[in-house]
Amino acid sequence: MGGDAGRAGEGELMSGAAVSLRASALNRRWRWVANHMATWLAVGATLLVIAPLVAIFVDLVYKGAVSLNWNFFTKLPVPVGEKGGGMANAIVGSGVLLGLASAMGVPIGIAAGIYLSEYGRGTKLSILVRFTADVLNGVPSIVMGIAVYALIVAPMKGFSAFAGGVALGIMMIPTVARTTEEMLLMVPHSIREAALGLGVPNWRSMLSITLKTALPGVITGCMLAFARVAGETAPLLFTAFGNNFWSTALNQPIEALPLQIYVYALSPYDEWHRLAWAGSLVLIALIVLAVSLVRYVTTRGALKGAR
Amino acid sequence: MGVGIEVNGLNAWYGTNHTLLDISLHIPANEATALIGPSGCGKSTFVRCLNRMHETNPIAKVTGQVKVGGLDIYSDTSAVEVRRRIGMVFQRPNPFPTMSIYDNVASGLKLNGYRNRRVLDEVVERSLKHAALWDEVKDELKKKSGASLSGGQQQRLCIARALAVDPEVLLMDEPASALDPVSTAKIEDLIFQLKTQYTIVIVTHNMQQAARVAEKTGFFLNGKLIEFDSTHKIFTNPGDKRTEDYITGRFG
Numbered sequence: 001m002g003g004d005a006g007r008a009g010e011g012e013l014m015s016g017a018a019v020s021l022r023a024s025a026l027n028r029r030w031r032w033v034a035n036h037m038a039t040w041l042a043v044g045a046t047l048l049v050i051a052p053l054v055a056i057f058v059d060l061v062y063k064g065a066v067s068l069n070w071n072f073f074t075k076l077p078v079p080v081g082e083k084g085g086g087m088a089n090a091i092v093g094s095g096v097l098l099g100l101a102s103a104m105g106v107p108i109g110i111a112a113g114i115y116l117s118e119y120g121r122g123t124k125l126s127i128l129v130r131f132t133a134d135v136l137n138g139v140p141s142i143v144m145g146i147a148v149y150a151l152i153v154a155p156m157k158g159f160s161a162f163a164g165g166v167a168l169g170i171m172m173i174p175t176v177a178r179t180t181e182e183m184l185l186m187v188p189h190s191i192r193e194a195a196l197g198l199g200v201p202n203w204r205s206m207l208s209i210t211l212k213t214a215l216p217g218v219i220t221g222c223m224l225a226f227a228r229v230a231g232e233t234a235p236l237l238f239t240a241f242g243n244n245f246w247s248t249a250l251n252q253p254i255e256a257l258p259l260q261i262y263v264y265a266l267s268p269y270d271e272w273h274r275l276a277w278a279g280s281l282v283l284i285a286l287i288v289l290a291v292s293l294v295r296y297v298t299t300r301g302a303l304k305g306a307r
Numbered sequence: 308m309g310v311g312i313e314v315n316g317l318n319a320w321y322g323t324n325h326t327l328l329d330i331s332l333h334i335p336a337n338e339a340t341a342l343i344g345p346s347g348c349g350k351s352t353f354v355r356c357l358n359r360m361h362e363t364n365p366i367a368k369v370t371g372q373v374k375v376g377g378l379d380i381y382s383d384t385s386a387v388e389v390r391r392r393i394g395m396v397f398q399r400p401n402p403f404p405t406m407s408i409y410d411n412v413a414s415g416l417k418l419n420g421y422r423n424r425r426v427l428d429e430v431v432e433r434s435l436k437h438a439a440l441w442d443e444v445k446d447e448l449k450k451k452s453g454a455s456l457s458g459g460q461q462q463r464l465c466i467a468r469a470l471a472v473d474p475e476v477l478l479m480d481e482p483a484s485a486l487d488p489v490s491t492a493k494i495e496d497l498i499f500q501l502k503t504q505y506t507i508v509i510v511t512h513n514m515q516q517a518a519r520v521a522e523k524t525g526f527f528l529n530g531k532l533i534e535f536d537s538t539h540k541i542f543t544n545p546g547d548k549r550t551e552d553y554i555t556g557r558f559g
Contacts (some may be wrong), residue, residue: 190401194465196363198415198472199391208418213405 057284064281067274072282077244077260080269087279089246091286093161093255094230096248097240100165101229105172106222110211112173113180113218118206130181133174144171145235153239161247161254164240168232172225179221183214219298223291230287233258257283309506310376310475311336312357317371319352319361326352328530330371334523339498339507341521341538343514345553348527350510354478357508358393359386376475391419394469394505398481400461402453402468408435408444411453411464415472430471438467439497459490466497470505477501479509483516495520514554518542526550 071086078085112129120126148167153159187210195205211218233256236242241253242263248254257279264276312334319327327349334340342350355361356369359380373380380389402411410417412431421427431448435441440463444451453464462482469477479498483491498507498520511517517524518538525535526547534541534550545551552558 188401190397190399191403193360193363193397194401194403194468195414195418197358197360197390197395197397198418198468199387199389200415200418201387204418209403213403215405 060277060281060284063274064277064279067278068281072275072278076246080267080272083271085275087255087257087260087275087282089243090255090257090260090279091282092248093240093243094257094283094286096161096250096254097164097168097236097256098226098230100162100250101168101172102222102226104166104169105225105229106176108169109173109176109222109225110180110218112177113184114206114211116177116181117184118210130178133177136170137174137178140234141171141232142234142237145238148235149238156251158251159239159241159253160251161240162250164236164254164256165250167235167239168229171229171232171235172222175225175228176218176221179224180214180218183217183221184210186217187213215298219294223294227287227291230290231258231283233262257286308475309337309502309504311506312376312476312508313372313374314357315372315374317353317356317373318369319349319356320368321352321364322366326530327356330532332525332532332535334506334508336376336506337502337504338522339502339509339520341517341524342508342510342527343512343517343524343553344527344533345558346512349530350525350527351480353527354395354480354508354510357476357478358390358395360390360395362386391415391472392474393476393478394472394474396462396465396469396477396479396482399485400458400465402456402461402464404452404454406453407449408451408453408456408464409448412467412471414468419472431467434467434471435464437470437501438463439493440464440467457490459486459493462486462490462494463497466494466501470501474505476506476508479507481510481512484512491516514542526553528553 071084072088073086073091074088075084075086076089077087112133116126116130120129144167148163148170152163152166156163191213192205192210195209196202200209236256236259240256240259242259243253243255261276261279261283264272264279267273314334315331317327317330318325330353342353344350352361357373357375357380361367361369369381371381375389375393378384380393403414406414409431412434413427416427416430432441435444440460443460444456444464453461456464462485466477466482483494486494495516498509501507502520509517509521521538523535524538524541526533526541526545526549528549534545534547536546540546541550542554545554
């Protein structure tokens, strides 16, 4: 459509009185070259961005798939030398930690985003909150681990799944809050006016209209935050700590896939290296699965022609 | 049934900008009243004061009295309550994009807590018929998004949405200015039918439109109500030189 409009405009220009503006053969040739150069530059840049992602994934499948079997998902780790250990406790542990983190990071993050875009616009507090969120986003994850160690692990006198969940949850807040704010600001003013004009109270219009309209973007933000913390190792070192045995208790140390991968990858044993590759593949696969599932569930009821 | 509106000494500001100066007029029940005037003359601000929509802008301020059917909307009640009784249709169609056609019409009731399916079905059908949209959308009420309709259909959907909460007054802020002539004609037909049951206040840039649909017309200029009289009088024998200049196209 855009191309048609462009061609029509060009035609008009050429048929107009301005004969000197008619493109010469040289000019046309140059346009052809410039057009194709721009296209291939864009294609090249895209490939450059995709290449590392594909390379990592192919490498992971290549090195990890061979060690994947049923035992990997159902068995506990075994000592060096024994065959057939798995990472069942780490998979469940990661699930518990991410569940805790999301339960904390998503509601607080969305609430903060709503405040920033709807209620606190231009106030000193909102500027402070926005600045804090941006700084928090840039804090190295190991520092987050130490902070939560001081705040929760030390007073409770022990590593725990709860502390790990809090560390990851805090890391989710700034991403969720800032994307929620951006997405809410993109909802047109006219939509809010429509709701208020119907005699809908402000809070109701906020939740049922503005937030609902922005929901796809808000969910993307939550998923980004989720995927980011799912692979975090550093903040868990001082909080969840890791555990070679079954544990889902929130007040006990708990295993997580990134921790297990970290320990196995650093070890001198080939068998453990292979398991680390398999663990990495499973971690990525689970993240993709979780994100796709949430996408599917939240877009299921989409209407014909909905924006 | 519609009710009349009594406005006494209404002043409005946006920040330090005094946008309405001492407006007083009586808008009769069950008639259409048109407000005309050049851009920025305050006519949109005026209708937004009639349902307290201007309050959504934090820098806006208003003094004076507005009585709708005897109820002082600034002292006797809340802004939310006022807007339930006084519906509004905006310049650009603004259906809720995430909602189906059905949910768009039912939204005013649903968001205020009504859940009875049979009542909602009835209200949606009646409102869409009122807005002359029913026949075009009845087969895809719950499947299609309100945003998938054409511009003219969207505007009629917005009118249906406003009618569904059973208002006494319908404010229309240039409801046809973003539409093509066919859709505009449909909206004007609609205003003709609706004014038997509702009091209608319509802001328009189109003077023929004012002449066609309204019994009374008010001319605004620089935040002042210059003249308010029967439409016939305004367009054939205006009492003020400035009104005459405007309707004959000498400025604005």
